Amino acid sequence: MNEDQQQKNKRLAGKLSLSAVAMVVFAIVALPALYNLICNITGLDGRTGRIEKEQALATRPDKTRVIKIEFDANVNGDLPWEFKALTRRIEVHPGEVATVSYYAKNLSNRTIVGQAVPYVTPIKVAKYFNKTECFCFSQQKFGPGEDKEMPLRFIVDPDLPKDVNTITLSYTFFDTKQSGVEEDSAKAENATPQ
Amino acid sequence: MSTAHAEHEHHGAPSGLLRWVFTTNHKDIGTLYLWFAFAMLLVGGSFAMVIRLELLQPGMQWVDPNFFNSMTTMHGLIMVFGAIMPAFVGLANWLVPMMIGAPDMALPRMNNWSFWILPFAGTMLLSTMFMEGGGPNFGWTFYAPLSTTYAPASTDFFIFAVHMLGFSSIMGSINIIATIMNMRAPGMTLMKMPLFVWTWLITAFLLIAVMPVLAGAVTMMLTDRNFGTSFFDAAGGGDPVLFQHVFWFFGHPEVYIMILPAFGIVSQIIPTFARKRLFGYSSMVYATASIAFLSFIVWAHHMFTVGMPVAGELFFLYATVLIAVPTGVKVFNWVATMWQGSMTFELPMKWALAFVILFTIGGFSGLMLGIAPVDFQYHDTYFVVAHFHYVLVTGALFSIIAAVYYWLPKWTGHMYSESLGNWHFWTSIVFVNITFFPQHFLGLAGMPRRIPDYNAAFADFNFMSSIGAFGFGLAQLLFLALVIKCIKGGEKATDQVWEGAEGLEWEIPSPAPYHTFAEAPEVK
Numbered sequence: 001m002n003e004d005q006q007q008k009n010k011r012l013a014g015k016l017s018l019s020a021v022a023m024v025v026f027a028i029v030a031l032p033a034l035y036n037l038i039c040n041i042t043g044l045d046g047r048t049g050r051i052e053k054e055q056a057l058a059t060r061p062d063k064t065r066v067i068k069i070e071f072d073a074n075v076n077g078d079l080p081w082e083f084k085a086l087t088r089r090i091e092v093h094p095g096e097v098a099t100v101s102y103y104a105k106n107l108s109n110r111t112i113v114g115q116a117v118p119y120v121t122p123i124k125v126a127k128y129f130n131k132t133e134c135f136c137f138s139q140q141k142f143g144p145g146e147d148k149e150m151p152l153r154f155i156v157d158p159d160l161p162k163d164v165n166t167i168t169l170s171y172t173f174f175d176t177k178q179s180g181v182e183e184d185s186a187k188a189e190n191a192t193p194q
Numbered sequence: 195m196s197t198a199h200a201e202h203e204h205h206g207a208p209s210g211l212l213r214w215v216f217t218t219n220h221k222d223i224g225t226l227y228l229w230f231a232f233a234m235l236l237v238g239g240s241f242a243m244v245i246r247l248e249l250l251q252p253g254m255q256w257v258d259p260n261f262f263n264s265m266t267t268m269h270g271l272i273m274v275f276g277a278i279m280p281a282f283v284g285l286a287n288w289l290v291p292m293m294i295g296a297p298d299m300a301l302p303r304m305n306n307w308s309f310w311i312l313p314f315a316g317t318m319l320l321s322t323m324f325m326e327g328g329g330p331n332f333g334w335t336f337y338a339p340l341s342t343t344y345a346p347a348s349t350d351f352f353i354f355a356v357h358m359l360g361f362s363s364i365m366g367s368i369n370i371i372a373t374i375m376n377m378r379a380p381g382m383t384l385m386k387m388p389l390f391v392w393t394w395l396i397t398a399f400l401l402i403a404v405m406p407v408l409a410g411a412v413t414m415m416l417t418d419r420n421f422g423t424s425f426f427d428a429a430g431g432g433d434p435v436l437f438q439h440v441f442w443f444f445g446h447p448e449v450y451i452m453i454l455p456a457f458g459i460v461s462q463i464i465p466t467f468a469r470k471r472l473f474g475y476s477s478m479v480y481a482t483a484s485i486a487f488l489s490f491i492v493w494a495h496h497m498f499t500v501g502m503p504v505a506g507e508l509f510f511l512y513a514t515v516l517i518a519v520p521t522g523v524k525v526f527n528w529v530a531t532m533w534q535g536s537m538t539f540e541l542p543m544k545w546a547l548a549f550v551i552l553f554t555i556g557g558f559s560g561l562m563l564g565i566a567p568v569d570f571q572y573h574d575t576y577f578v579v580a581h582f583h584y585v586l587v588t589g590a591l592f593s594i595i596a597a598v599y600y601w602l603p604k605w606t607g608h609m610y611s612e613s614l615g616n617w618h619f620w621t622s623i624v625f626v627n628i629t630f631f632p633q634h635f636l637g638l639a640g641m642p643r644r645i646p647d648y649n650a651a652f653a654d655f656n657f658m659s660s661i662g663a664f665g666f667g668l669a670q671l672l673f674l675a676l677v678i679k680c681i682k683g684g685e686k687a688t689d690q691v692w693e694g695a696e697g698l699e700w701e702i703p704s705p706a707p708y709h710t711f712a713e714a715p716e717v718k
């Protein structure tokens with residue numbers, strides 16, 4: 001092989017290696033960001049939205065429609081918590097602010113920090129289901145045996161597609177495997193799903 | 195180079211063991227890859243024997259469930275990354291320079307590296323099985339959170355092994371692309387290249403595009419496991435479904451990485467024994483390129499059941515079924531090549547024909563799986579297992595075996611033993627179908643995959659499948675015997691070897707000299 005040829009080969013190899021590196025960056029940085037973006041826009045992963053109280057109160061209820069909302073609660077894996085919806089089912093008008101409560105109790109004798117993750121079905125509803133207050137906005141710290149009633153305040157957007165009459169909202173509590181919550185609650189505010 | 199004289203003159207190979215460690219010769223490295231792949235085929239095959247032994251009868255007989263799971267995991271990983279992929283790279287090393295009239299690969303030193311990383315990666319992967327808590331047990335698809343939150347400690351070594359395998363593949367692909375783009379003999383235009391070279395060129399681009407995505411996926415797993423990130427952890431704001439998207443964005447192109455070179459091989463063999471030109475050469479090239487392109491937009495057909503909106507299901511359904519079009523073009527061209535040809539059925543042709551028929555069966559079951567609503571029934575059952583074994587065993591592996599039979603006389607200078615070869619072929623054909631065909635029925639009847647025990651209703655088909663597997667496994671030892679025998683001696687092969695063979699590799703002597711095409715040949 002002559003010098004020229006070798007130079008050419010090395011240059012091509014260099015370019016190809018760069019594209020490989022670019023693909024690693026794409027996989028680690030772009031793919032997760034893209035996924036989150038798409039999920040946030042479309043609600044494909046069943047995530048619900050979050051709006052300010054003022055905005056919710058300013059919405060005019062649509063008294064002509066009644067939507068049935070069902071509430072479900074689960075714990076993930078072997079998280080030793082009791083977790084349930086105190087209200088199993090309510091009926092609301094779109095545009096009306098409603099409040100329900102969930103109940104959770106730490107059955108173990110150690111402090112556990114949990115994070116609730118919502119899922120709403122049918123999936124296309126996600127865009128129209130907004131919360132002003134939720135225990136899922138931040139991590140929840142429960143001491144040994146501690147129990148709490150936790151409010152959930154939400155509003156269904158009046159633009160909800162006409163064919164939807166029933167919405168099911170499900171929460172799953174995950175163990176965050178952390179012992180304290182204070183130190184990074186600020187970070188959690190941003191990172192946690194709504 | 196271990197000996198001084200090899201540096202100067204183009205003589206034979208230097209001798210001694212170190213020759214293999216330091217070699218930068220494409221033929222040596224091709225040989226190393228092929229032997230490594232064969233060793234891994236036996237290792238991965240023995241894991242399959244454990245799986246089929248446990249499934250021979252209903253009930254738990256031989257191994258505990260966790261070990262069973264690590265057997266299915268290891269079997270898949272070793273076969274994909276240890277056997278099929280290295281075998282294709284080995285064939286590329288041997289054949290690409292000879293087919294395009296180049297003296298060697300473009301970057302011979304890097305070539306040495308890309309091979310020698312493999313045994314270390316393979317050893318590390320296998321060593322996980324002897325670690326505390328056992329080896330990886332989450333399937334070759336290593337879905338989070340099984341592979342993050344619930345995985346054994348050895349998983350970090352698995353991750354490192356995958357990184358190394360990725361490095362090796364990417365380096366190998368860079369080399370192949372550089373060789374094909376820069377080292378062709380004068381007159382060897384792109385559209386004159388043999389199809390094996392074409393398919394490998396496209397495969398190498400696929401590898402460079404998706405192996406880094408695999409590396410990214412395992413890196414995210416690593417940081418989720420050890421450094422407190424939560425890419426795939428719902429508790430921290432991540433999503434396990436993201437893992438599946440990332441994995442299959444790699445995974446689906448990966449399955450085509452394992453079949454495109456096979457298409458190339460079969461497109462070399464069939465014209466030789468039909469004594470006709472390949473029908474539709476340029477349509478073959480375009481079909482290969484469009485399969486490669488489409489393979490990037492169908493990944494979610496592995497995830498129809500995760501909960502996608504109907505529009506998503508439909509998009510991935512149509513895109514998936516669309517792949518059947520270029521694939522159909524290929525099968526059509528192979529058949530048209532044979533049409534009115536003067537065919538003979540030497541062993542490479544036998545294997546190539548078995549490939550065409552059986553791979554097509556795998557394509558049909560793929561089509562069934564691609565129909566989203568029916569996939570809800572078939573997903574994660576033995577039907578999927580039957581599908582991908584038809585495309586990978588009777589597809590990819592059969593093409594590799596066909597290639598070895600076809601080029602072995604060129605490599606060794608001897609003809610193989612016809613009778614041994616016939617035994618190998620017929621036992622393999624019979625047993626492989628006994629193994630995998632009943633798995634379609636098991637899947638349709640609802641038997642889940644990756645489960646060590648099953649309902650007694652599935653007993654008969656499982657028994658058949660296990661017997662077939664033992665037979666198929668043993669039959670491959672005949673192949674080993676045949677190859678060794680052929681290296682040691684046998685009837686002398688002519689330079690052209692096969693009456694109908696065309697291409698540069700058939701114009702050089704048999705066995706192929708250590709250095710070929712130091713002077714570039716003239717291609718008309």
Ligand code: HEM
Nearest residue numbers: 449453495496518557560561563564573574578582585586
């Ligand atoms: C006509 C072409 C093909 C179609 C339409 C097709 C379709 C599919 C679909 C829909 C699945 C997912 C099934 C499920 O999990 O429910 C699947 C699985 C699979 N296919 Fe194919 N396929 C095709 C060709 C191939 C080829 C050529 C290969 C490899 C050489 C391949 C390898 C695999 C593998 C390995 C899996 C299983 C992955 C796993 O879950 O472990 N397929 N195929």
Ligand SMILES: [Cu+2]
Nearest residue numbers: 446449495496
């Ligand atoms: Cu696929």
